[in-house]
Amino acid sequence: MMLKPYASQPFETRGRLFDEKLSTFRSPFQRDRDRIIHSSAFRRLKHKTQVFVEHEGDYYRTRLTHSIEVAQVARTIAGALGLNEGLAEAIALAHDLGHxxxxxxxxxALEVLMAPYGGFDHNAQALRIVTKLEKHYADFDGLNLTWESLEGIAKHNGPVTGPDADPKKHPPGGELPYALAEVNASFDLELHTFASAEAQVAAIADDVAYNHHDLHDGLRAGLFTADDLMELPLTDRAYEEVDALYPNLEASRRDHEALRRVFGYMVEDVITIATNRLDSAKPETAQDIRDMDRTIIRFSKPFFQNLKAIKSFLFKRMYRAPQVVKERARVTEMINSLFPMYMEKPELLPQEWVTEIEAAHSETELARIVLDYVAGMTDRFAIQQYDHFFG
Structure with missing residues (x-):
């Protein structure tokens, strides 16, 4: 497929921290995607929470299935807009590695515990994973991803510094998360600009995926019903269309048919609006996208207002449902117990972490090692460790 001029061109990549020969059969961005898929951190997402803790049911989304769904949406949108599908997919697959x-x-919980030691941010932690913590290759630590993939992980939600940064997430004058600052010092990610169009696609694909599957998982969990969704914008239209086409359809098929229509509404809105904005702005290079004063890949304003109503509904009925809140309190206690225990007794960390511990020259350095270990745990392993040490 011919890429648009404003797409990220593989032959124009800004390269990697460590030079490598080009692959015979894959573009640099496709190679990034494949390294992410084969990483240990990506496999661990299988047992990490999306909304429901992993052991609560086999059918609920985990971080792994969520990331795969985000990648599918990102490929679809990127392909429709003439963007680089390989780069969009790589960023989508990596966007939650740091969770x-x-x-x-x-x-x-970790944000509070790490406040004295430089804080915790899952996007920054994802960068730390792909530049340092994955230790499989002979020539370098991390995955040695391209600049464009690292930029996308760091900035897919918008600039991190400068006048266009979100002041709620990045207060003016505030310090960068240390993990992000370390990477940026080695490989300037231009944190004051917007990210590539492909990274913006990955970000909005994240919104599409979780708005769709959280409705699906909430129905399965019995936190709300189809009748509740028929009172909301977008979902009301979807159910009406299904009922008109398939009267008396069994409940589970009816829900699936309705929610896949909502999924389609979101993707179609993004593609339509992005196409119009790109035609109007007429960017000639990928850098033109970065230098704009706002994201170009976004929902239309009316559609976004409808999504806000759905998000508000999900917040009340799902993310703050009594059983979810109860589970939140339980797992917060686990993190609040494990982290200080390892700080006090770092010798309890596995043998392969001993070299890292011995190299720590301050409490802050030790805390960051402990964070790498605890943040890398799956739900299942964290529960096992808590039960082992605390009963």
């Missing part, structure tokens, strides 16, 4: 066990609950 701790127990989803955002675990992340919230």
């Amino acid at each position: 701790s066990p127990f989803g955002h609950t675990g992340e919230d």
Whole structure:
């Protein structure tokens, strides 16, 4: 497929931290994608929480299935817009590598615990994983991804510094997460600009995927019903279309048919609006996309307002449902117990971490090693460790 001029061109990549020969059969971005898929961190996503803790049911999404769904959406949107599918897919597959066990609950706990030591941010932790913590290759630590993939991981949600950064996420004058600062010092990611169009596609594909599958998982968990969804924008239209085409359809098929339509509405809106904006802006290079004063891959304003209503519904009925809140408290206690225990007794870490511990010259360096270990745990392993040490 011919790429648009504003797509990220493989032959124009800014390269890798460590020079490598080009692959005979794969572009640099396809190679990045494959390294991410074969990484240990990617496999661990199989047992990390999306919303429901991994052991609560076999059918709920995990971070792994979520990442695969995000990659599928990103490929579709990128292909429709003439963008580089390999790069969009690589960023989509990597975007959650830095998540701790127990989803955002675990992340919230680690943010508090790491506040004295430079904080915790899952995007920055993903960069630390792909540049340092994956230790499989003979010539380098990490995966040695291209600049474009690293940039996408760092900035897919927008600039991190400068006037266009989100002040809620990145307060003016605030310090960069240390993991991000370390990578940026070695390989300037131009944190003040927007990311490539492919990275923006990965970001909005994340929104599409979780808005779709959280509705699906919430129905399966019995946190709300199809009747509730028929009171919401977008989902109401979807159910009406299904009922008109398939009267008396059994409940599970009816839900699936309705929610796949919602999925389609989101993707079609993004492609339509992005096409119009790209035609209007007329960017001539990938850098033109980065230098804009706003994201170009986004939902239309009316559609975004409808999604806000759905997100508000999910927040009340799913993310803050009594059983979810109860589980959040339980797993927060686990993180709040394990982290200080390893800080006090780092010798309890596995043997392969001993060299790292011995090289630590300060409490901050030790805390960051402990964070790497705890944040890398799966839900299952964190629960096992907690039960082992605390009963």
